[in-house]
Amino acid sequence: MHTATITSQEIQAKIDLKTKPLGALGGLEKLAFQIASVQDTLSPKLVNPHILVFAASHGIASEGVSAYPSEVTPQMVLNFIGGGAAINVFTRQHGINLLLVDAGVDYDFGKNEKLIDAKVNFGTKSFTQQPAMTDAECRQCLEKGAELVQQVHETGCNVIGFGEMGIGNTSSAAAIMSRLLNIPITECVGKGTGLDDAQLSRKTDVLSKALEYHQNVNNNPESVLAAFGGFEIAMMCGAMLEAARLGMLVLIDGFIASVSYLSAFKMDTSIRRYAVFCHQSNEKGHRLLLESLEADALLKLDMRLGEGTGCALAYPLAQSAVAFLNEMASFESAGVSQKTEGSNES
Structure with missing residues (x-):
């Protein structure tokens, strides 16, 4: 097994900073995390299935x-x-x-x-x-x-x-x-x-x-x-x-x-x-x-x-x-404000 070059924190951060509430894509986020981890990259690809x-x-x-x-x-x-x-x-x-x-x-x-x-x-x-x-x-x-x-x-x-x-x-x-x-x-x-x-x-x-x-x-x-x-x-x-x-x-x-x-x-x-x-x-x-x-x-x-x-x-x-994971905008790139501290509303 090769040593990972991408940390799980980096993958999770990329998922969390997409323009959506935290966890809002549910199981799809878990799947994206898994694929990125397996491929050891923040830009995974599915090739020749x-x-x-x-x-x-x-x-x-x-x-x-x-x-x-x-x-x-x-x-x-x-x-x-x-x-x-x-x-x-x-x-x-x-x-x-x-x-x-x-x-x-x-x-x-x-x-x-x-x-x-x-x-x-x-x-x-x-x-x-x-x-x-x-x-x-x-x-x-x-x-x-x-x-x-x-x-x-x-x-x-x-x-x-x-x-x-x-x-x-x-x-x-x-x-x-x-x-x-x-x-x-x-x-x-x-x-x-x-x-x-x-x-x-x-x-x-x-x-x-x-x-x-x-x-x-x-x-x-x-x-x-x-x-x-x-x-x-x-x-x-x-x-x-x-x-x-x-x-x-x-x-x-x-x-x-x-x-x-x-x-x-x-x-x-x-x-x-x-x-x-x-x-x-x-x-x-x-x-x-x-x-x-x-x-x-x-x-x-x-x-x-x-x-x-x-x-x-x-x-x-x-x-x-x-x-x-590859195509959705992040809050920063889209200029969208993130959830404010202490706020419970989306």
Whole structure:
């Protein structure tokens, strides 16, 4: 880590001296402060934004934990490639580069210039009676995620978001959250793709038994990822760690991406200063997870789609934060009188 040349007091002073009451831009001021701190400058810039969407198949999907069959995963990847998914729409709208990554989908896509082949295997195992992946596969995911971010960074990109696609991955994420935070699984499990109450009860039961089966697994994040993870969850974790190491602003999507972040945070707490939590998902465990991380999400739209959609929607807020810091007049430059001492009125 390089030593900062700009102090936090200098950044705060620049924000406070804009032509507005103190704190009047609320969370946007916090975001501007964070971006300026990460970039170590009073004139931050967002350059060549990217969102990486990692897709993988999950063995746990065969246990009836999702409202959709596992073949939806490759079908949705083909939809991403065709430009028809929500994330395609929002990244086009906001001028964000979208990269699609096959981390381990149970399908042979062949050669496709719109899909990065990072396939570790054709899906994970069902973690009810065995680890989801081997330790070597988990390491491969972490390393591949880091490698992809290095390549993106070389394009000049300094702001990167992460999303995922994988039927069954809310089950995987809930199990990881339960183990890493020592929170009962019932608090972490939600309805995912839209389960009814009976299906939710089955999902909870399957995960409770799986956690019991793996109760002797070491509580370090790598072991927990190997036991319960998806290839996309582990690869995203490696990608987030590398993005922070390179000093990039890291946009975190919803529940599953936040569990990847949790795993990364347990490996290296310094990732926190780079992370922007884009939205609080409608998935039950996400609010609790954000509270545990002492994180405030920028948006609350009751979304639960994944794909990095929260990152794409929050990106314009980061643009606005940078714009007001760089372009808004100060009291001095605009010749506007500041609040007088002892006055409570604006």
